[in-house]
Amino acid sequence: MTQEVQTSKETGTTLVDVKGLKVYFPIKGGIFNRTVAQVKAVDGVDLFIKRGETVGLVGESGCGKSTTGRAILQLIKPTEGSVKLNGTELTTLPSDEIRKKRVDMQMVFQDPYGSLSPRFTIGKTIAEPLENFKKGNTKEINDEVAHLLEVVGLNPYFVNRFAHEFSGGQRQRIGIARALALRPSFIVADEPVSALDVSIQAQVLNLMEDLQEQFGLTYLFVAHNLSVVKHISDRIAVMYLGRVAELCDSEELYELPLHPYTQALLSAIPVPDPEKELRRKRIILEGDVPSPVNPPDKLDCSIILLFKILHAREQSDACH
Numbered sequence: 001m002t003q004e005v006q007t008s009k010e011t012g013t014t015l016v017d018v019k020g021l022k023v024y025f026p027i028k029g030g031i032f033n034r035t036v037a038q039v040k041a042v043d044g045v046d047l048f049i050k051r052g053e054t055v056g057l058v059g060e061s062g063c064g065k066s067t068t069g070r071a072i073l074q075l076i077k078p079t080e081g082s083v084k085l086n087g088t089e090l091t092t093l094p095s096d097e098i099r100k101k102r103v104d105m106q107m108v109f110q111d112p113y114g115s116l117s118p119r120f121t122i123g124k125t126i127a128e129p130l131e132n133f134k135k136g137n138t139k140e141i142n143d144e145v146a147h148l149l150e151v152v153g154l155n156p157y158f159v160n161r162f163a164h165e166f167s168g169g170q171r172q173r174i175g176i177a178r179a180l181a182l183r184p185s186f187i188v189a190d191e192p193v194s195a196l197d198v199s200i201q202a203q204v205l206n207l208m209e210d211l212q213e214q215f216g217l218t219y220l221f222v223a224h225n226l227s228v229v230k231h232i233s234d235r236i237a238v239m240y241l242g243r244v245a246e247l248c249d250s251e252e253l254y255e256l257p258l259h260p261y262t263q264a265l266l267s268a269i270p271v272p273d274p275e276k277e278l279r280r281k282r283i284i285l286e287g288d289v290p291s292p293v294n295p296p297d298k299l300d301c302s303i304i305l306l307f308k309i310l311h312a313r314e315q316s317d318a319c320h
């Protein structure tokens with residue numbers, strides 16, 4: 001399986017191909033509740049993900065990462081653009097065909113507390129997609145649930161417990177087991193470790209890497225800081241105000257961060273050496289991010305201007 005994944009990564013078969021993706025949310029107002037403006041949450045995203053690859057999607061809060069992930073999975077209907085999964089155009093598929101495609105594409109959610117039903121045992125939570133898609137009789141499904149629990153590092157003995165009896169990290173493992181149940185090829189992980197303690201974050205990230213090899217998975221991994229996606233991603237897309245400001249190999253990004261916003265994100269990563277950490281210069285971008293309701297025509301202009309001002313300030317500080 002591992003070899004298969006590596007081969008397709010090398011040959012570069014595209015599994016997910018996104019072109020010109022836009023998602024606009026209407027803002028209603030006035031006495032007739034008409035659409036008075038639109039939030040341009042995603043405003044022309046182009047992205048491809050090769051089979052077996054992990055693409056990290058980073059950017060600050062509100063830049064449109066979750067909306068992009070959901071629109072790719074057709075959990076939100078895109079306003080415009082094309083999303084192909086394994087060559088099939090998803091945006092024009094009728095809803096019953098989309099439902100069938102769910103077998104191949106799944107989501108792991110950010111909030112391990114809110115994303116699991118409090119009324120279901122974890123056995124039922126993981127079995128539900130298998131039952132919905134009639135993937136075997138009761139015994140086969142129970143066996144599969146026990147297997148999935150083992151795969152994500154939980155004791156199958158816990159099968160009859162409820163979500164509230166588990167820690168955050170364990171709950172996220174349950175969410176991952178549920179996402180894996182239908183054996184998808186593509187998973188959108190929306191900030192899967194952001195709500196977890198730092199030590200637990202590493203465990204869940206390692207688990208996701210192991211599962212990628214074991215099951216030949218392709219990930220779109222959403223995070224709001226680069227340090228989380230640094231190790232897991234083959235390529236990183238930096239999103240800013242509904243668009244991809246930068247997309248390159250993760251190694252390349254650290255050597256030559258081109259976009260000022262990327263540089264600011266990189267400078268925010270703490271260094272695990274106290275002396276270097278003390279000397280680390282953080283680039284703080286000033287001002288507010290422009291509103292996605294009325295974004296600037298040229299994405300780069302405002303942020304480049306800010307960066308130039310900051311750079312000039314840093315230089316003059318150094319001279320004094």
Ligand SMILES: Nc1ncnc2c1ncn2[C@@H]1O[C@H](COP(=O)(O)OP(=O)(O)OP(=O)(O)O)[C@@H](O)[C@H]1O
Nearest residue numbers: 025039041060061062063064065066067068224292
């Ligand atoms: N259902 C909705 N209706 C209206 N506006 C929305 C809706 N969902 C998201 N938005 C807006 O779209 C923009 C992008 O939101 P999104 O949740 O994709 O950001 P994000 O990058 O995932 O942020 P975070 O890091 O905080 O999760 C935001 O301005 C948000 O307020």
Ligand SMILES: [Mg+2]
Nearest residue numbers: 065066067190
């Ligand atoms: Mg989000």
